[in-house]
Amino acid sequence: MPHHLDLDTTELPREVQAIRKAITDALRVPDPQRPRQTIGQAKAGIYAFYDYDGEPIYVGQTAEGFGVRLGRHLTGQRSDAVAKYVLDPFEVHAISVWSLPHIGDMPARERKAALDPYEYTVYQHLVTHSAYGAVLNEGDIPPGPLQELPDPVECVIIPDDIFPDRSHPDVRIARRAQTISLLAKNISERKVSAGLRRTLVTQTERLHALAEGRFFALSAAVEDEGPEGVVEEPEGLF
Missing domain, CATH: 1.10.287 (Helix Hairpins)
Known part of the structure; x- marks a missing residue:
């Protein structure tokens, strides 16, 4: 007769729980551009993902908030980059986010155009520091004038005890x-x-x-x- 372990099958695996907690903790970091809010509450900005070698692998922008956009990429929700096998969330070890509250305060319809040159600035920085001179983005980052960027919030989302495996x-x-x-x-x-x-x-x-x-x-x-x-x-x- 098979032996059944007393497991709560409604719970996610502990590794997944630990990583999701790390992502949640990262989004709770105070926004240095607007300290009364968390970085997850920031409405607009640029984000970048890095692999286990510190190699930049993806850059994007959000006009709806980091909490929503990063959740889509990293926690298995709908994401075109993940669905097309452009980005494997398993490879993401760390993230950087640049909060741009002056764009977040704009009407939603105006944010993307305002974000484009900031995304291009981050993209240029990433490819310059990439061993391959490239990131995994499918779409071309539209060129624009380089912008002065605030210091990013940088967070590791893979806990130390999971990192070796x-x-x-x-x-x-x-x-x-x-x-x-x-x-x-x-x-x-x-x-x-x-x-x-x-x-x-x-x-x-x-x-x-x-x-x-x-x-x-x-x-x-x-x-x-x-x-x-x-x-x-x-x-x-x-």
């Missing part, structure tokens, strides 16, 4: 390969933008760099051990 290169390689496969399948089944194909190129470059780095790191470790220190791994998982 999430950031392990073999886990990331498998996850990224799966994302690329799904993205390629999406591209093969419909007419898509050139930007989505550019994202595929960037993702394959990122996968190659990660896999190559892992290979050379393990090869160097084997060479350091010498022939007598090499232990053959059994076939299969166990």
Whole structure:
């Protein structure tokens, strides 16, 4: 007779709960541009995501509030970037947000046009500091005059006790390969933008760099051990 553990199946896995709590805590940080409100309450601004290497992977803008937009991307709610396999929330280790309350105070219909040059400014900063000279955005960031930015609020959303498993290169390689496969399948089944194909190129470059780095790191470790220190791994998982 099978043994049934006494589990509350209505609860999310503890890892998911911990990450969602970290996201909630990040959104509760006071907005440095308007300290009486939290950053999650800020109506307008720019945000960026970074992976476990500190590599920038995505930039966006919100005219409806960071709490709404970041929730869509990071907690499994509706997000075009996630739905199209442009962005894998699993890869997001840290976020930066730039609150722009003077734009948040504008009528909603005017906010996007006002945000565009700020998004372009952040985008230029990110690609300059990217090892690949690119982020994963499908859409082109419309060019505009560079703007003076306030200091961002920077938050890590992966708790320290989860970080080793999430950031392990073999886990990331498998996850990224799966994302690329799904993205390629999406591209093969419909007419898509050139930007989505550019994202595929960037993702394959990122996968190659990660896999190559892992290979050379393990090869160097084997060479350091010498022939007598090499232990053959059994076939299969166990």
